[in-house]
Amino acid sequence: MVVRHTFRLPTPAGPAGNGEAAARQFDAALMSVGFKLSAEALERLSGLSSRTVHEVAARILPTVRELAGDHVRHNAYFIDFPANVPDTVYFWTRCIIEALADEDAREHTLARLSAGVVDLLALPRYGRYQHTYDELLAAHDELIAAAGDRLTVLHPGGALEDEVTALYLALAGSATPLGEEALRDLGDLAGHRAHGPRPEAIPVRENRAVVNRARLDAGADLLLDTVTDVLRLACALSDGDVTLARPTRFRTFPRPVRRALLAGLDAVVAAAPAKLADFGAHREPFKRLGERLHPHEHPRWPHAAEVFAVARGERAAPSLDGRVEEALGAGDVTAAVRLLSAAPGRLFRALDRLLRACATEEQREAVLAAAEATAGRVSGRVLLSVREHLQNRRTEGAGERRIFVNRAGRGRVTADTRPPLPPAARGRLIAALDAEVSRRLPDPGHLLIDPAVLDVALPLSGNATSAGLGVLPRGSLSPVDGELLRFFVYWRQRGRRTDLDLSALMLDESYETVSWLSYTSLTEIGGEHSGDVTEAPEGASEFINLRLDEVRGAFIVPQVDVYSGEGFEQVEESFFGFMLRDGEQAGRPFEPRTVRLKSDLRGPGRVALPLAFLRGADGRWSAKWLHLHLTGMPEANRVEENRLSVATLLRGAVEREHLTVRHLTDLMGRRATTVTLWDGAAVPDRPVTFIGLERPEGLHPASRVVTPVNLRDLVPA
Template sequence: MDALENLAPENLALESLVIARRLRVPLDVPADAAPGWGETAARQLDAALLSVGFTCSPALLARLAALPGETVVDLGVRVLAAVRGLVGDHVRHNAYFIDFPANVPDTVEFWAGLLREALLDPVTALDPVTALDPVTALDPAAARVRPSTLDLLSLPGYGRYRHTYAELLAAHAELVPLAGDRVTVLEPGGSLEFEARDLYFSLAGSQAPLAAEDLAALRALASFCAEQPEHVPVRENRAVVNEVRLAAGLPLLVDTVTDVLRLACGASGGDVTLAAPTRFRSFRRAERRALLAALDGLPPAKHGDVARHREQWKRLGERLHPHEFPRFPRAAQVFETARGTRRVPGFDSQVEAALSAGRTADAVRLLEHAPGALLRRLDHLLRTCSSPSDVLDAAAGAAGRASGRVLLSLREHLQNRITPAAGRVFVNRYGRAWTTPDGRAPLGGETLERLLALLDEEITRRLPDPGELVVDPGVLDVALPLSGKAVAPGLGMLPRGSLSRVDGELLRFFVHWRQAERRTDYDLSALMLDASYGDPEQVSWTNYSGDFAQYSGDLTDASDGASEFIDVRLAEATRPIIIPMVNIYSGEPFDEAAEAFFGFMTRDAEQEGRPFEPRTVRMKSDLRGSGRIALPLVFLRGDDGLWRVKWLHLYLKGHPRFNQVEGNRVTTSLLVRAIVERDHLRVRYLADLLRAKATAPAAAAATAAAAATATAAATGRTTYIGLEAPAELPPGSRVYTAATLHELIPA
């Protein structure tokens, strides 16, 4: 790129991606750039950013001031658009009741008023669809009120805005700025090529599976970056990187036959997770040769995995024509296995057969060749074996060969086996969750103690020497991102199980959606429970007000977008557990809507302002997933009287239509309780191991930058872990923030 304003259209999305994911503004200053009124333009950009809760760091202001003013203006437009989308301010958030949270009527009183209007209004006030009915059009009252039924959707004025967005703004005063408002700092970055490469290698090298949005970002970055990573630990990520390597004629990164199948799916525009079938495209001869050569390079012992996806292998064979390449005989054997003309027992089937027959020792001998699989089955093996010492010895041998993510996952599992749990919770890749009673026999205390010590020792060995370690106390209760599949990226997002403080006297949830093709009705609701997860109260479209909560009104059509809000006065809350949820009452699922996102704001009691104020938004992310009910997070009041939020990232299956908070209270309370009571492995655990390994004393977070700078010369390096990076860290510091915590997981 010659200049910032000459960014190619295909690179604009990458620039926005870097800004949203890293809070860094890519800057590529031409050597012949002539400074002009850049300082004035930079100050104007900073003022505009403050209106949505962002600001330029001093370093970014200085870099912008050295640019021509026109360049800063062009860049500022793009930066402002990126951060507004990140916080949810790119749409107009209207509210059903114009004075919300004030003057919200009683639910029954409101409905009675609508019914009164329906009986008295002329036929032109009918719903347009009903008005065309020649029978009901003769009698307006009959069109709206039928015997023993009341259809709220047909009442005039229900579910649609009664005022414009401009009228809403006129009815609300400007937000009163307070010191507690969120201010997110944007830092200067390098060139777009540098920043894109850094993000690309970070995502590709992640030890944890990525969310669907991150996989899409990885694909865009892979096609942009000329340099390709040589080690990609997660197989879905590897398939995306292999797409670029296949197109460029580079050697493929494969070590199982399933790696080739994932690549073929990705190259055909399909699902690299293999959860959904793919319609394979016609491959060029060079591509077919590369795919078959990769298969031929794998030993026949690995062909047992073919049976897992037999039908997809058959369809792929029809596209690759392996008979045209006789020099790849082992590749042809893969498709013979898929067709059933050649039988290769699968590894998992052999293990299952041994366990079903009670031959645990044989299963252990098989699993010793697959250390990750052995550790994942360790609990089951210990409960069914006749000699726990043999299983523990096998686990000790496997620990040194398994991935760091497997070790951390097992560590979290075992620490939850110390105290029996009321129930077990299972969450799939889409965030769909369910619970079941825990009927497992307990593991012995001595066995658990030995295993935990073994894992702690191995994980510590893999961690790097941090030099001087600086840790922000606010990050200690953040859960380690052992999987990111159900976590949609956004502002303030943390992994499932993370805990963080909630400051402010008013808590406001919001949801916004816009339908793509058909009428879509989402309902924002809140379920409030006592300390034992019972005695439920709720605020929703069927109950506008509670003792300490207020609903903004029900919207049933989102052709131009719709927003709903719930206000909670935390100081007056009579329930210590508050669970916001989004129910799909009718219409398009979350992943089919044109747009759908959820978030929350916090304010002080004296703050006024619009229903949606970007400076008070603490969290915002897209809604997606296969469920019809979203449970993003739960708010908990502790014994100290302080409120905290715990991230859930869960979806319930729900019903095809008419989901309501009243219909899923039991399921919701069971799931939330299972997540809240689970002892998640947090950053605190790795920070303690790093402190023990550090060659320099740990510094207090309150003086992070100063302490790091003071001792950097003596230690040679500094490692910082926090929610955000502080300013003025010494050059060469290793920084882990909320956006890059996955890099903290050892290989």
């Protein structure tokens, strides 16, 4: 877990010895899958016994292989892929001819053909591997090493207990929501650290719910300050959705758990009676929770019973939101601002609406003054989210497009019908936000910046990324250096036949379709598809190979469609990624050393859009990270059918200006003693604050290091 999250190798506990040979063997094995020990890590392992080194290797090698997607066998339907991929119609015709020669398939094939239909799934040759994985390996030459191959360095860490504690504190105290995998790992870590150190604050409510579940199991005190904290904890105890985005079916709680939840509710309301109605849109879940907790059986906690009475409508408790709506409905913006000033986070989320509701300059001044006065009490994530919102907010002219992305990653684009914001008000708010964020940023001292990280979007939401290797937050832009771009998808069905289809849509500068590669178009100028695999009881892979200098169009949009069977959240495993190669490297269809991205495919939609590739004015390509899902159809999703929706969504994503690392480094640079753009050469021999895509070797031990694995640490609390 520590290696997955930090790329740090905890110091093994074992006897000293001469483990140099074993350590070099371990390093060579790591390099075969695109990883490597740093010089210091190699030196540390060399001083341990060979047995200890072998034990470390046995744990770490499977971990990094899974990170790169090399823990499974990637077979391709066409054994010579990307060579000798046939024309689509020729291939289908050959499958039909072979079916007509097959006694078992001839009758059904003739019956379908007589009706003017080709049933591809009924053809014996179609969609099923015609060779073994070992036969595929024998058909391909070895990969030729190239300077551009990925090499992810594993740096030495401290003692395992210290590394685990540090990881727990970092995840629990994160200022931004965690992704699904990180939240699950936090739950495991919290179980080991329930009675140990805890972060100064747990600002993200979902994280607090996961930690509280572990603390309740361990008999430790709960960390609660709102009634919704108790609801989230109940969801966690029921293995439900702690984000409250989806309904949770509450289980029957044991009596000690019921007592703990009721006591927690009672204490929260007793300390702050105004929180009695602080459950907003979650009235129905509270009513269902009350049916499980039986508050009427516990008169010792009367305040807890009041919460459920309010949820059932038996007692009136006007909520803050209700009073704000009443004030706005009466046109009294000043009163609404006065109410929201008691909840600064809600005030900032409502700033745009409040400014649009202002009828006079006096009301506008009240809104701006309240924002400036309460900015110090708003979380850094909200400040930055509002800053990103404002920089995309027009101040004049007709509306264009707005993109909305929900917690599940589903995106939609609509026309922006809101009136523009006054330029002066927008500028004043942006200045106030920048000043407050700058005030909270630490003094960086010598700020050393890798320019490649500047266009990486800030992780303001855990749902803006997926678990995997080389994954960046939604909206990030990163350069693509290589001659061959190869996508891959792997899936393994759980209980029923499942067919996932990998496709790539090429669009021009106007977002019009140029061409596509899919099972219905196996070859296209500049690219090849590895062939359609229609079931995956033992796992299956599909690939798309593209020669970037031959691709027509300005955008490449890979997508994974659920054609039939289980969705991304039901399959046993599914992930997407891409490799970059030089033209003469050869190798197997899947080579872990060339993998730049491997991202888990999770989400409720039936069409996944992990990222897109954009050609710049200079002809160079960049990757734009999307992490989006389309709802799609229940069955038979195809690139041909959803290309208009994809083009619309892509336009909205490309035109949105995300807040990036560049914004925070600009603010930090104002307070730095020295700012240096790192050119990949030697690093300073004194402590620095390094911000980049990968930690360089040789940094001073006292340096602060921020890379994508802990990018959330840049967001101030």
